[in-house]
Amino acid sequence: MKPVHVLEGRAVPLERSDVDTDQIIPSDWLKRVERTGFGRGLFSEWRDDTTFVLNQPEYVGASILIAGPRFGTGSSREHAVWALMDYGFEAVIAPSFGDIFRNNSSKQGLVIVQLSLEDVEGLMAAVTDDPSRLIVIDVERLSVELPEIGWRRDFILDPMTQERLLEGWDDIGISLRRENEIARYEVTSRAPSLTDVFDASGHAVRA
Amino acid sequence: MVAKTLYEKIWEDHVVTAPNEEPTLLYVDLHLVHEVTSPQAFDGLRLNARGVRRPDLTLATADHNVPTDPLSVPVMDPISRRQLEVLDENCAEFGITVFPRGHENQGIVHIIGPELGVTQPGMTIVCGDSHTSTHGAFGALAFGIGTSEVEHVLATQTIPQQRAKTMSVTIDGTPPPGVSAKDIVLAIVGRLGTGGGAGYVIEYRGEAIERLSMEGRMTVCNMSIEAGARAGLVAVDETTIDYLRGRPGVPAGDAFDEAAARWRSLVSDDDAAFDTEITLSASDLVPFITWGTNPAQVVALSGVVPSPDGVEDADEKNTITRALEYMDLTPGTPLRSIPIDVVFIGSCTNARIEDLRAAAEVARGASVKDGVRALVVPGSRRVKNQAEAEGLDQVFLAAGFEWREPGCSMCLGMNPDILTPGQRCASTSNRNFEGRQGRGGRTHLVSPVVAAASAIMGRFASPEEVRA
Numbered sequence: 090m091k092p093v094h095v096l097e098g099r100a101v102p103l104e105r106s107d108v109d110t111d112q113i114i115p116s117d118w119l120k121r122v123e124r125t126g127f128g129r130g131l132f133s134e135w136r137d138d139t140t141f142v143l144n145q146p147e148y149v150g151a152s153i154l155i156a157g158p159r160f161g162t163g164s165s166r167e168h169a170v171w172a173l174m175d176y177g178f179e180a181v182i183a184p185s186f187g188d189i190f191r192n193n194s195s196k197q198g199l200v201i202v203q204l205s206l207e208d209v210e211g212l213m214a215a216v217t218d219d220p221s222r223l224i225v226i227d228v229e230r231l232s233v234e235l236p237e238i239g240w241r242r243d244f245i246l247d248p249m250t251q252e253r254l255l256e257g258w259d260d261i262g263i264s265l266r267r268e269n270e271i272a273r274y275e276v277t278s279r280a281p282s283l284t285d286v287f288d289a290s291g292h293a294v295r296a
Numbered sequence: 297m298v299a300k301t302l303y304e305k306i307w308e309d310h311v312v313t314a315p316n317e318e319p320t321l322l323y324v325d326l327h328l329v330h331e332v333t334s335p336q337a338f339d340g341l342r343l344n345a346r347g348v349r350r351p352d353l354t355l356a357t358a359d360h361n362v363p364t365d366p367l368s369v370p371v372m373d374p375i376s377r378r379q380l381e382v383l384d385e386n387c388a389e390f391g392i393t394v395f396p397r398g399h400e401n402q403g404i405v406h407i408i409g410p411e412l413g414v415t416q417p418g419m420t421i422v423c424g425d426s427h428t429s430t431h432g433a434f435g436a437l438a439f440g441i442g443t444s445e446v447e448h449v450l451a452t453q454t455i456p457q458q459r460a461k462t463m464s465v466t467i468d469g470t471p472p473p474g475v476s477a478k479d480i481v482l483a484i485v486g487r488l489g490t491g492g493g494a495g496y497v498i499e500y501r502g503e504a505i506e507r508l509s510m511e512g513r514m515t516v517c518n519m520s521i522e523a524g525a526r527a528g529l530v531a532v533d534e535t536t537i538d539y540l541r542g543r544p545g546v547p548a549g550d551a552f553d554e555a556a557a558r559w560r561s562l563v564s565d566d567d568a569a570f571d572t573e574i575t576l577s578a579s580d581l582v583p584f585i586t587w588g589t590n591p592a593q594v595v596a597l598s599g600v601v602p603s604p605d606g607v608e609d610a611d612e613k614n615t616i617t618r619a620l621e622y623m624d625l626t627p628g629t630p631l632r633s634i635p636i637d638v639v640f641i642g643s644c645t646n647a648r649i650e651d652l653r654a655a656a657e658v659a660r661g662a663s664v665k666d667g668v669r670a671l672v673v674p675g676s677r678r679v680k681n682q683a684e685a686e687g688l689d690q691v692f693l694a695a696g697f698e699w700r701e702p703g704c705s706m707c708l709g710m711n712p713d714i715l716t717p718g719q720r721c722a723s724t725s726n727r728n729f730e731g732r733q734g735r736g737g738r739t740h741l742v743s744p745v746v747a748a749a750s751a752i753m754g755r756f757a758s759p760e761e762v763r764a
């Protein structure tokens with residue numbers, strides 16, 4: 090996972106509330122064996138519609154998604170985060186989020202910015218007005234800015250999530266900081282190695 | 297010295313580090329892997345240029361979506377085929393032992409661990425499947441994990457965990473004849489409800505548990521998750537040690553005796569305190585069956601379909617009404633009058649040799665009712681070979697049962713063995729959720745002997761009715 094300090098990019102206004110993980114990535118996408126490529130399935134039910142906001146040329150290449158209340162509720166699938174990130178989003182701004190989605194996001198490096206409904210609507214209006222406007226999300230100072238019009242708000246992240254983003258630690262990265270302790274544990278570990286049990290083709294050495 | 301429960305002993309033995317404000321990092325002694333929950337974990341490793349820390353503590357098998365047709369029939373479903381190929385490729389790339397379809401050690405992940413003796417007392421065992429709790433029968437702390445946790449264990453051989461609460465479920469006395477391990481656990485799940493075990497690790501104790509074989513204890517621990525528990529445990533005793541002696545994964549000779557001496561300490565101390573204690577009397581147990589769409593909706597096989605009338609709690613009443621509707625059942629109907637379409641004897645709950653022996657005993661000399669499809673799916677190739685050596689396959693085939701290749705099969709309907717909409721099934725598996733065995737399918741969970749008897753009678757039935 091890459092460290093995230095300051096994100097700067099254009100934003101897509103998704104004027105819908107209660108966008109659940111099934112809508113973010115429909116279940117027929119769950120059968121894949123890869124971790125990548127889910128961006129093509131992002132909001133796939135809606136993307137056939139030429140008027141859908143993601144299909145508008147002025148929003149191509151945007152890296153921030155602005156959505157309505159209760160974004161990412163529903164099934165716990167991690168694929169929803171993979172799809173958003175694979176598509177190119179680095180942050181989602183909304184008035185509220187599904188708990189598991191929020192948790193999964195922080196573990197993968199997708200920045201979750203929760204603002205008041207009023208502020209989210211204000212931001213949506215600003216980028217609908219002029220899609221080329223740049224938004225700046227500062228994970229260090231915990232602020233969102235629209236420099237062009239001098240708009241700025243603070244947001245909250247729990248300190249652990251913030252640290253993870255700044256350092257680029259996923260769960261595995263955090264545990265790997267404990268490498269010395271793991272190695273020390275292994276010195277006295279009694280876990281029986283399977284190399285003595287099976288040969289290279291999986292046959293049991295002792296019948 | 298403070299008295300400890302078995303759970304606490306295993307936990308403390310595996311703490312790598314317990315930093316403030318972070319979950320404890322627990323060492324994993326055995327990581328079992330299968331084709332469905334692992335591909336993205338391996339891909340995640342590649343994306344982050346990480347390796348598998350201990351391939352020698354990792355073991356993989358194909359089970360969830362393998363077809364149970366003869367091996368000469370190729371895997372037709374492209375997604376299943378791809379998942380199976382990718383498992384082999386990943387294991388080759390990362391140096392992990394794998395048992396593909398057709399391999400002599402292949403089978404359901406929770407069946408092969410114990411039968412190969414790689415599941416051992418005092419271990420921590422994880423797998424990307426919620427019925428990993430099965431291995432708790434050996435006094436091992438075993439629980440299911442999600443795909444991102446699979447990746448975590450592959451990379452670090454550890455897992456961040458919050459300590460669970462402890463619950464003892466004691467089954468006092470000996471059950472009446474005809475009551476199997478499956479009936480014991482259905483009674484427990486019925487008593488606790490699907491959420492009653494949430495946040496707990498359950499230790500099963502008492503005379504009825506002590507008298508169970510290892511196969512039976514595995515059946516009980518298997519369904520811990522159905523009561524919402526994180527894991528199930530049974531203390532080590534001579535039954536455990538006798539089962540393990542001579543298996544490929546355990547040491548031989550003096551080394552085995554040394555290991556056994558250590559394993560014998562894996563019991564809860566006499567005065568250890570549990571956060572919650574529950575007792576059931578074995579003499580109250582009878583053969584059970586689920587009537588609804590969750591595993592806690594249990595009634596006696598000799599009973600009737602329950603009614604929502606008179607249920608106070610509106611939520612509960614709603615759940616019952618909805619389940620009755622999905623299952624197409626009328627309150628007051630005797631379970632034993634309900635006709636069935638399919639019988640499934642299989643799954644990590646009930647597809648070990650002892651289960652097949654019990655079912656074959658009922659099927660011997662009888663025949664499956666016309667119009668009923670009855671499948672026997674051994675839990676592993678070793679179970680299948682053993683059953684064939686004992687002639688059980690011939691007993692089943694002569695009675696009109698299908699005798700199939702090992703795998704999870706109709707437990708979860710990821711392979712071609714599925715129910716069609718509206719079909720009613722007597723199943724020895726562990727989940728009766730809507731659509732679990734195929735869209736619109738209606739699942740009733742039962743023991744192997746009740747499943748076999750039902751196949752013969754064409755309706756839910758007890759073995760006595762077959763012999764009558």
Ligand code: SF4
Binds near residue numbers: 359426645703704726
């Ligand atoms: S038999 Fe069913 S419960 Fe057991 S491992 Fe397979 S799918 Fe999971």
